[in-house]
Amino acid sequence: MALRLRPPRLGRTPNWEIRGTHRGIAVERSAGSPDRRIAERRLREVEREIEAGEWSTPPAPRHEPTFADAVEGYVRAGRRRKYLLKLLDRFGDTPLSGITQAEIDRAAVELYPAVQPQTRNTCFYTPLSAVLRHAGVDRPIRRPKGAKGRVVTRFLTQPDAFAIIREADQIDARLGLLLRLLLYTGMRINEALRLRWEDIDLAGGTAYVGLTKTGEARTAKLRADLVAQLRAIRPETGAGRVFQFAYGGRLKDQFLRAKLAVCDVPMPPRGKKGQRRPRLDYRLAWVNFHTFRHTWATWMRMYGGADVQGLVATGNWSDPRSAARYAHVVPRDEWCRVDDLPGEPEG
Template sequence: MPLKLKPPRQGKTPNYAIRGTYLGIYVDRTAGTPDKATAQQLLNGIKRAIERGEYEKPAAVEPPREPTFTDAALAYLKAGGAPNYIERIIKDTSAHSLRDKTIATIDQITIDNAARAVYPDAPATTLNRQFYTPVSAILKHAGIERKIKRPKGWRGSKATSWLDPEPAFAVIREAYAIEPEFGLLCLTLLYTGMRLSDPLRARVRDLRLGMSLLYVPDTKNGEPRPVHLPPHLVEAFKAQPPRLARPRKADSVVLADGQAGRSRASAGLPWLQRPADEKLFRFCKGGRLYDMLDLAMTRAGVSFPRRQGAFHLFCHTYGTWMTHFGELDTYGLTRTGRWKDPDSADRYRHTIASPEARRADLLPAPPRRIRA
């Protein structure tokens, strides 16, 4: 077939193509233009180059490779995405692994199978937090807006445990008896609903008692939170005594295990006059701190299963009290800044009977002889 122009193909390409054989040299390439005159000039130039022996076929262009899940994950991390749990997903090499699958082929069934391959025995709440959430974030960053269904039960149980005022105050009293600073920490959690990590990361400079405020610059939600301090909590901060100096071991004296404690910075200084960049509370999140809470609850006669009775019990108590005594609805709880997702705050709606349910008080009363 002689060398000639091929017209554009509707729905395929808007440009002319140059195809055929000239002086034994086969040519098959695009003219790169929809203009016929320009395409003809390019064809004539190819003929002259063949006649001079100077024609070289254009290098073959490899089609772009479809990005894989690993490519998308790396791009997500480079853009500042949260790295939590991604490494374990990428390292999975099972038959259902996502790592080498192109993002366009990852559908709901693929995700479900991969989740169970990475976390075969995990509950739905863990699967959601450690697999579905990061995978969804990576795919959305890559431009895949497919809605991903979360595993059944991923929100966890709506059942909520909380403390009534009398047992709550008993726990606080026992916490102060164990150590005044531990008592103040528990009181702060009770009246602010903060996660344990928030006050433990706070610095002295973040405390603004004149504004009744503790500013938390980095929360789990990823957003700063100005935490309101009620008047009695402000007074508790002002009344906090200085830290005691660390007990020292004297000659021939054996201290009980743990009595010496850890080195206490700023011992003897007024508690609010410590250096601005010092930690607000001296504690670290760990077993020792949880043991202190267990001791306070035991002494107060309060008992909950371990999962329900840890420091998060103060958060549930705060949410319940703000619903019972503060008369906040789900929207109001979200506006406090403690909960970002209304679905999370909605659990406290279940701690009170609805106005509709309370209308049962209007039902006809039974005759006295029935109650006798």
Template sequence: MSLVIYRRGNIWHYRGTIAHRRLRGSTHTADKEIAERIAAKTEATEWKRELYGPEAVLTFSQAVSLYLDAQKSDRFLLKLVSYWKDTLVRSINSGKVRQAAVALYPDASAVTRNRHVIVPTQAVINHAASMDLCRHLKVKRFPVETKAKEPATWEWVQKFMAHANPHLGALCCFMFLTGARISEAVNVRWKDLDLTSGTALIRQSKVRTERKAHMPTVLVEAIGGILSNREPTSKVFKYSSLYSAKWPWRAAVQRAGIKPLTFHSCRHGFATSMLHKGVDPITVAKLGGWKSAQHVFATYGHAMDDETLADRIVEI
């Protein structure tokens, strides 16, 4: 039975059964001619789905809706939906995704193109593929020149703290001893801390989960030395974002006469120090909020510059 249209108020709706599926919906128009076209298009789409499978009609916009319905992250999706719109997923291939990355971010680095276009596009389509609605998509990423990241050490952190204001010094110490990202650290509120038990609730911005971190005594003391409004919802380290902490950070580094390391060097130093102390990558990943032990080992597993390490094998 074909779809028929009928009026409800001023708006035309359609209903009927196509390929044993009961369909009902609004055309969102008061124009009968346009409503008939919409109903005919809907009917044709359903027959196409029935004859050629869901991949024949699945659009990128629909795949995004399914992705978000599954409570997945919406990071970077706005530009992608605007770009792909109702493009059929089956027509999106590796080459077209790479072209989209260049078109959307013409002056960006390979890292940005990979993160903002290739990764989320793959995630959306492969989620639909997991529902048997289309085929999986593999996209070759743009080559990225990896640079060796230098981790902060406890000695570096101590020198930094000695030449920074209490807020900034405590912020540096917090990132180094908990593995928090700068975006996570500047958003810690007083209600998230328990100075008595030495714990902190960290809302992980990148993976959108929470974790509870242990704060060593030296960190508790550093935070205790901060003189500020301790209302539960007030920020502990006073900085509104990484940008407001950027220049004070550089000034403190210069005063201390130490290497100009970044905020992330503290998180990097947390992982590296843990690994060098013999903590296994799985535990490090859990404590620092990394997605996998493999990522921790590959990114932070630096070799130790000590030719006498073999002596440890026979130490009692």
């Protein structure tokens, strides 16, 4: 069998590989490049070395795990593939021990040169860190300054939250139920859309969230009214996805229609295929699905009496610093002493 090139393999190597037999000598090695032209040139060099008697099969070195190995394990575990291709192209055959902080920072700027720090963190640092952690690399990675972006904790008032849900009910009862689930459990939208009936214990009033942003499963408590609404739509098989929505245009359009209805703004017509709707200026334009998560946390502080440690204990956050952003919504007990301050003299 003549020598041939095997193309790069996602999760294993970004480079072409040389395989086959030439004049009775078996060859299986990396061409050392993702560029096919360079790989073909290297293949011809190998053929000439074999014909000249200069080819010697290198001893198989002890294999040190590479970034490509780590990505393969990460993907096989069912983790997100988004943003991994650029990382594979950059670090594919690099041993994990060779991925230093300096190399990480250099690659981040090379791959994402003209973006905000928050975008660079999302597209590069976060997936890279997730892959390394999954591979057992217990080494903290410093994020760029401004990686967290602008911290947003704006929340819905009761009238606005319930008005949006009522309008959603009119559009699709499942959409209204989805928004109630977000509001009363603090789930992220992707967690709610992945929810299956097998994950819900209606008798116990709980929902198991297995795949989360933090990588740690958690169990959410379901209010009695949520349990009743879920029980009403539960199929006899008790299996399958709870919500059949895909996180795409139709779901977002229905959500937009509900918000516009609350503000008495007509829904603009859909543009041509591939065109976005014009940006609308209306009172609830800032509200998105994640706003319901912020609202849950804020209401837990304002009405549920939960402190920062209590929010972390729900499992919705693993870092107290993330939950601490909601500490300001309830005045500290010390503020009660303001009533003891001297008042302005009468007259």
